[in-house]
Amino acid sequence: MDILDLLKSRAKRNEPLARYTTARIGGPADLLVEARTVEELVALVNRADEVGMPCIVVGGGANMLVSDAGVRGLVVLNRTRATRFEMKELSARVEADSGVVLATLARECIERGLAGIEWAIGVPGTVGGAVVGNAGAYGTEVATNLHLARVLRRGRQPEYWTPRQLAFAYRQSALKRYRPESRPIVLSALFDLKRDHRVNLERRAAEFQARRRASQPPGATMGSMFKNPPGDYAGRLIDACGLKGARRGGAMISPVHANFFVNTTGQATATDVKALIDLARETVRQQFGIWLELEIELVGDWPDLPPEEPDDTAQRATPALDPPTDSSTRLD
Numbered sequence: 491m492d493i494l495d496l497l498k499s500r501a502k503r504n505e506p507l508a509r510y511t512t513a514r515i516g517g518p519a520d521l522l523v524e525a526r527t528v529e530e531l532v533a534l535v536n537r538a539d540e541v542g543m544p545c546i547v548v549g550g551g552a553n554m555l556v557s558d559a560g561v562r563g564l565v566v567l568n569r570t571r572a573t574r575f576e577m578k579e580l581s582a583r584v585e586a587d588s589g590v591v592l593a594t595l596a597r598e599c600i601e602r603g604l605a606g607i608e609w610a611i612g613v614p615g616t617v618g619g620a621v622v623g624n625a626g627a628y629g630t631e632v633a634t635n636l637h638l639a640r641v642l643r644r645g646r647q648p649e650y651w652t653p654r655q656l657a658f659a660y661r662q663s664a665l666k667r668y669r670p671e672s673r674p675i676v677l678s679a680l681f682d683l684k685r686d687h688r689v690n691l692e693r694r695a696a697e698f699q700a701r702r703r704a705s706q707p708p709g710a711t712m713g714s715m716f717k718n719p720p721g722d723y724a725g726r727l728i729d730a731c732g733l734k735g736a737r738r739g740g741a742m743i744s745p746v747h748a749n750f751f752v753n754t755t756g757q758a759t760a761t762d763v764k765a766l767i768d769l770a771r772e773t774v775r776q777q778f779g780i781w782l783e784l785e786i787e788l789v790g791d792w793p794d795l796p797p798e799e800p801d802d803t804a805q806r807a808t809p810a811l812d813p814p815t816d817s818s819t820r821l822d
């Protein structure tokens with residue numbers, strides 16, 4: 491595959507990112523190119539690096555608020571879709587490309603009678619986004635059974651990172667501490683799975699789906715806007731401030747669940763949502779003395795973002811005794 495051919499045939503200029511985010515919000519990317527294989531993903535990110543072009547990866551766009559001004563440089567839309575299962579008698583391991591839809595992977599595991607990621611059945615987005623944010627639900631998260639992630643640090647060769655190196659915490663990882671423009675790219679993830687009866691897994695998945703339907707609002711959202719502060723719930727705090735139903739332009743704090751902000755008209759802007767974020771944060775701070783931390787990520791050109799963390803985040807998260815595993819290591 492020639493990278494220039496790929497760019498020529500697939501690149502879209504000034505492409506509105508609202509088309510690629512679950513909230514249906516976001517200004518244009520200077521350049522957007524879809525990667526369909528891990529090799530294409532690596533080549534695109536490396537090429538952008540070589541020519542000094544900022545580059546971010548978008549998976550399902552389910553955990554980001556893209557600014558109305560959009561994103562400068564290259565957006566790589568991650569549509570890598572391969573999965574490789576290694577079956578053993580009582581267990582299994584799957585290596586999934588980072589662009590695999592997490593819910594699809596969960597469904598595939600259930601169908602094969604493999605337990606471990608059925609909690610993700612209703613979680614939008616890709617495997618890569620889930621590793622970055624340590625996605626989770628109902629007491630389980632990516633960190634619970636991630637074996638290794640294959641990661642491309644900018645300007646380096648791909649390497650495998652252990653969960654320890656990824657420094658997972660609640661909706662947090664060593665990767666998430668970077669700004670999207672300099673973040674190492676997740677290429678694939680290996681999960682440890684256990685054999686179980688398909689009917690048990692189907693039942694658990696159905697329970698999770700029912701709980702989700704009962705508690706989460708329909709419509710275009712980014713999922714939970716804020717992380718839950720220790721010992722409390724962001725939704726409860728925002729609700730207690732009387733902010734359910736508050737509106738700015740086409741955006742509203744959901745009357746169903748106050749930690750979900752909905753693009754009610756399909757025409758909400760990132761500025762509308764940001765105004766609601768500021769309103770919720772400031773009101774909760776005044777009433778409860780708690781500063782809510784964003785779970786979603788602000789992506790693109792935003793005024794007044796704090797300075798980027800130093801680029802050695804991964805180095806600091808990488809214990810000296812636990813170096814990245816050889817990039818030739820596959821499913822073992």
Ligand SMILES: Cc1cc2nc3c(=O)[nH]c(=O)nc-3n(C[C@H](O)[C@H](O)[C@H](O)COP(=O)(O)OP(=O)(O)OC[C@H]3O[C@@H](n4cnc5c(N)ncnc54)[C@H](O)[C@@H]3O)c2cc1C
Pocket residue numbers: 512546547548549550551552553554568588589612613614615616617618619620621622623624625626627670673674675676677711712713714787789
């Ligand atoms: C209705 C709804 C329900 C949700 N429920 C849950 C839930 O129950 N639990 C939960 O944890 N989350 C939930 N979320 C949030 C979202 O599903 C997760 O955060 C998901 O993991 C995001 O994945 P993504 O591919 O969409 O990431 P994106 O939004 O595309 O990206 C998020 C960030 O990660 C970066 N990124 C994406 N892919 C890569 C990669 N391969 N390498 C490096 N960086 C990358 C992006 O640049 C961006 O900075 C929900 C969202 C919605 C809309």
